[in-house]
Amino acid sequence: MSETTDDAIVLDAVPYQDRHQIVTVLTAQHGLIRGVLRGARGGKHPLAAATQLLSKVRLTIWRSPNAELATYRSIELERPSFALAETIERSAAASAIAELFVTFCPPEEAAPRHYRLANAVTAALLEGLDSGALVAYTGLWILALGGLLPELDVCSSCGAPLGDTFHLTSGEAHPVCETCAPPGSPLVDVRAAAFLRRSLSTSPAAMAAAPAPPGAARWLDRLIVAEAARRLKALEFFRKTVSNGR
Amino acid sequence: MDLRPEAVRKLLVHLKRLPGIGSRSAQRLAEHLLTCPEEEVEALAASLAHLRSSVRLCSQCFLLTAEDPCPVCQDPDRDRSVLLVVEDPTTAWSVEASGAYHGLYHALLGHLSPLHGIGPDELTIDALVKRVASGGFQEVILGTNPTVEGETTALYIARLLEPYNVVVSRPASGIPMGGDLGAVDQVTLGQALTLRRKL
Numbered sequence: 001m002s003e004t005t006d007d008a009i010v011l012d013a014v015p016y017q018d019r020h021q022i023v024t025v026l027t028a029q030h031g032l033i034r035g036v037l038r039g040a041r042g043g044k045h046p047l048a049a050a051t052q053l054l055s056k057v058r059l060t061i062w063r064s065p066n067a068e069l070a071t072y073r074s075i076e077l078e079r080p081s082f083a084l085a086e087t088i089e090r091s092a093a094a095s096a097i098a099e100l101f102v103t104f105c106p107p108e109e110a111a112p113r114h115y116r117l118a119n120a121v122t123a124a125l126l127e128g129l130d131s132g133a134l135v136a137y138t139g140l141w142i143l144a145l146g147g148l149l150p151e152l153d154v155c156s157s158c159g160a161p162l163g164d165t166f167h168l169t170s171g172e173a174h175p176v177c178e179t180c181a182p183p184g185s186p187l188v189d190v191r192a193a194a195f196l197r198r199s200l201s202t203s204p205a206a207m208a209a210a211p212a213p214p215g216a217a218r219w220l221d222r223l224i225v226a227e228a229a230r231r232l233k234a235l236e237f238f239r240k241t242v243s244n245g246r
Numbered sequence: 247m248d249l250r251p252e253a254v255r256k257l258l259v260h261l262k263r264l265p266g267i268g269s270r271s272a273q274r275l276a277e278h279l280l281t282c283p284e285e286e287v288e289a290l291a292a293s294l295a296h297l298r299s300s301v302r303l304c305s306q307c308f309l310l311t312a313e314d315p316c317p318v319c320q321d322p323d324r325d326r327s328v329l330l331v332v333e334d335p336t337t338a339w340s341v342e343a344s345g346a347y348h349g350l351y352h353a354l355l356g357h358l359s360p361l362h363g364i365g366p367d368e369l370t371i372d373a374l375v376k377r378v379a380s381g382g383f384q385e386v387i388l389g390t391n392p393t394v395e396g397e398t399t400a401l402y403i404a405r406l407l408e409p410y411n412v413v414v415s416r417p418a419s420g421i422p423m424g425g426d427l428g429a430v431d432q433v434t435l436g437q438a439l440t441l442r443r444k445l
Contacts, residue, residue: 012361014362017265017266018265018266019266048393048431049431049432049433049434050431052393052394053361053394053395054394077431077432077433080432080433080436081394082394082397082433082437084394085394085397085398085401087401088398088401088402088405091394091397091398091401092360092398094394095359095360095361095398096360098361099360099361102361233360233361233363233365234360234361236360237358237360237365238360241402
């Protein structure tokens, strides 16, 4: 990559040296990028507002061959994200959503569908729609885009069509029909199964008009943690925050 | 051939690890230390050696202090009905320099950052809630940074303090004094206009 300009969603920003930040962004055309934004540290600088979690920005990105990090030569704030800090649930959801993209989005590969997902989910979160439904929606689509989401319409064991509800295999938590279900296997109920299936063909704003059924969120969390093969701390913090707020 | 004596090379390595010090600044500092009066160098070395052993965190407010409790916590003239919560202990130094605050402090030692594994247990939030629960405070000012994570930390603490009979507030935010409206970023400007005051 030489110099290029792209839209991006900010996923993370950490201090680098005295005055700079290393900012991780999901770009519209170039996928997940980590780069240095010089002079971004410290609240006095106008750039500081642009590197907040899930801000939408327009970046000029430059990378020299073999460099580990890109350099952001300019950054313009297109959509601020400070409204996410109006409630603790929304803010915790923003961290959980960013963590999902950082964990599952392949670095340095064009990922326009991931970008469109991040953009739409962030817009819905800023509108104040249900944060739990948006985290679940993001988790579902992140798995789907990575080819990690099991079929929701056919039994993963015998291939028979699944009904309004489905059971889960004990290890991988894949959907199975009643006949193939191991004894005592968890059941994904009608509401949860409908939410999951409808999310694959509906916009995040439409899905987040109401809370996600607990069964859907539980199943997705289980799949996500299994695929990530590590604890997702922001997701855990979000679940804890939501349950404390009730 | 590198003509620098080993002692100078070692010093440069250590100086370059300091924030804001690059190769050229390190060399300038080394040159200064080699040419200034020897007593100055000895005094600097002694203060560096003494720094870590003499400075600790106050067991009550978590400010940096040489004595525990710190002078602020011990001072009978401070306003004990107001508590200012800051992320970093050094922020209290700037607040004190302003001369506008006379209450007590509580340093969180960071902010919530779930993405980086920093949750409530990694901060001094429990100690803060215990201080407030023990009574005496009428107002708690949540002076975390005006970032999304700083705001999240403030909201989280505000929720924990709901059961106690205290006013919870945030410092005002907006245009810096002596600033130029045209040079202020759009978020700060928007915030300043939203929170405008009547003259």
